[in-house]
Amino acid sequence: MQERRIDLNGHGFHLREWGPPDAPAILALHGFPEYGGAWADLAEHLKGVRLIAPDQRGFGQSWAPQEVRDYATGKLVGDMATLIDRIGAPVIVLGHDWGAAVAYGLAMAHPHLVSRLIVMNGVHPAPFQDALAKGGAQTAASQYIPWLRAEGAEDILAANGFARLQSLFAAQMDMAWLSGDRLAAYKAEWARPGRMTGMLNWYRASPLVVPEPDRPATGLPALPRDRLRVPMPHLLIWGKNDTALLPEATEGLEAYCADLTRITVANADHWLHHQQPARVASLIRDWIERA
Template sequence: MTDDLQRIPVSTGVTLDVQVAGDPANPPLILLHGFPESHRTWRDVIPDLARDHFVLAPDQRGYARSSKPAGVEEYTPDKIVADLIALADHFGLATFTLVGHDWGGAVSWMAALRHPDRIARLVIVNAPHPFIMQKTLFDDPDQRAASQYITAFRNPDLEAHIAKIGLSSFFDGSFLQHTDFDKIADEKPVYLDQWGQPGAMTAMLNWYRASAIVVPAIGETPERPAYLDGPFPPVTQPTLVIWGMNDAALRPSQIEGLGDYVPDLTLTKVDAGHFVPWENPQAVIAAIRAWEG
């Protein structure tokens, strides 16, 4: 039985801090966090899952003390998916269940589509399907309005603004708008330490800058991506989607019609906002356990 943070160099050229828990002989799970977090997204979920799974929870590239390669182009989703597969290779995992929240979920959707031979089952926690997200940014005014922060995060002047006001004020003015502070009060120093690592804030924001997703301004009518009006490949794996229904950033349109793109879908709605794994970890655990049977 292991339960520690290991520093793992992988074949994509980055080194990742990875929480490793459970017996390697048990079925493997890889847990991917989102913005602006780390492996600690899963801090209240891992102990239960590790009872009968081998669990890997990396700090993804750009986060905490994992590698932070320079340049926006180093944070395109294909490179992050490649890190995931390289991590699985490092531990000799031929197939595994993939669990992702927020940006980690976005990576998980792409990984499941690109590597169905490696990812046997998929768990998504409040992370939009790529086709539905792009479509709703054009067709759902509510989602478009809720996503304007993405444009703000892509602003190259944002780091200078954060440096001026300080990380603590940025935490209070942005992250806390989507959280119940009482549930993470003890974690604030951890976040500030991770965000304060050299290059971390730019690297984290580069995930948004490197993304190809189009976020129209409110009232704008840009050219519609052609693929939105054609067929989109299905996710073939058995898939559990856990959705916190009080999410202010991802509106209910993200789960409408999801079964059209995920034929083997189980959808579990839970009482939480966007940051479900620490707002309501017991609901995440219960949903996964029920789905596993």
Template sequence: MHPPASITLERVTLPGASAETAPWLNCRTAGPAGAPVLLFLHGFPEAAFAWDDMLAHFGAHYRCVAPNLRGYDGSHAPEGVAAYKAQEVIGDLIALIQHEGAPVEAVIAHDWGGALAWGLAALAPQLMRKLIILNAPHPGLFLQALRDDPAQQAASSYMNLLREPGVEHRLAADDFRLMWGFFERFGGAAWLTPAWRERYRAAWSATPLAAPGTPAAPSPLTGPLNYYRASPLHPPTSPDDAIHRLQLPEALLHVVVPTRVIWGEADTALPPSLLDGLAQHVPDLQVTRLSGLSHWLVHEDPAAVATAIAHALTH
């Protein structure tokens, strides 16, 4: 057994218009320099520290990098919704991988991080040797479910709440009562100890930062919420909603990278039925199903998740 690797913080400056206006990502890292790189991407309403158990575990043999995504605690957090379109955030990830030395051994991603990783793997497969997805639906299958499946529309109804202008104030009210609800609604959150609550409370309260000359997001929650506002994928709100006409380009759907999907089958927001038909988009696919674990599987059973990731890395 190797001792857990220590975790350090690194601010990685990304290529930009100039050195003064370049965006940056606040990263948590572990493991030896020069080792194969694992890139961990978090989701909403989380932060890079959600991967700490994985960084400590895999840092014995890999260089592990977990960025706070654009808009999250300590990373570049511009104000406008357009700055959170997929191509902008994927651009951050491409720059980060190039900084680390492409290709990385694997991109390991959950929730919104997974949504970005699907696009990254489709557009730039040369940047990774493997893609490991945890409870994040393929965009083509998710579009179909949001458009046609009433059960998925109901399960994803929270997405339309998160798109509302000014909802930041409601989410932050009463000590983030509605934010805790995302954990509790989609998994029971027995893991959500006072120590974890304090870490999340601090992340959701951190002052947003942006490069000089770039307006920063007005609230710590604005950047994370802007992912939802910028995305065309959400349950329809009317019969003529644009999602009924949305067609995603094939370039965003076909993934040639060897892909390993790990799915907590007790996820009520993203049920395992979203895996049906995945092989038509991902020819080199293996799926590991973890019964009894929910959307928050990384928190609920980190040992089981680490075992599944280790298997995905070696098979």
């Protein structure tokens, strides 16, 4: 694994890279509350590619502005569009959790930069907002979002050695992978000045509306659905036991995708790339090789 700094649009970003520099590139985009090092497990099994994993804006060792407006989706996508230009377009883009939101943004707004799109337990904005608007199971599962958007949430999450942050997604999911030296590394990244605010600003800047459970939302702003198409081949890998993102959050995804492949991974949840990295790597390799 190699690490380096890069300037993107006048700001410093930290990159980790695995694999031969002349191999086909996969841009791997982490989610909350991870950082680029989260891809180490997968990289160990994903041979023959150049896996490039930035700490995204607000995370790890990358630029972490403190204003919510600096985390608008267009700016997050713009960071990675500039990075792909540096890598050499087009590339395969892989996104998990919030990283999937940026991956979808790249695929929809900059399709010339993305040859193939891979998403793991992440959601396209239209089906996700539709699921939230129903006020059903996904709405109930997403009630942590308004809490994370609240003022002062960073202090609560950081207290007692980040105890609340560790437990946030542990309910009913397997967090055995986050322990020992790995947990110490995560805590070191979370403790960098301003990072907790930067990480939470992804939630605060998002236009998603999360209604109260059992109360369907009304009067939502119309989504520009004609601009939310994914024109390249798209692989969706889903950890079956995810309790934060439910299958209903992807219902209707086919309407936005020209070429969608769905694969469900049993005995895995939201953190499937840590729980079953060999299986996930095999699925990715097989799908790419079938092209």
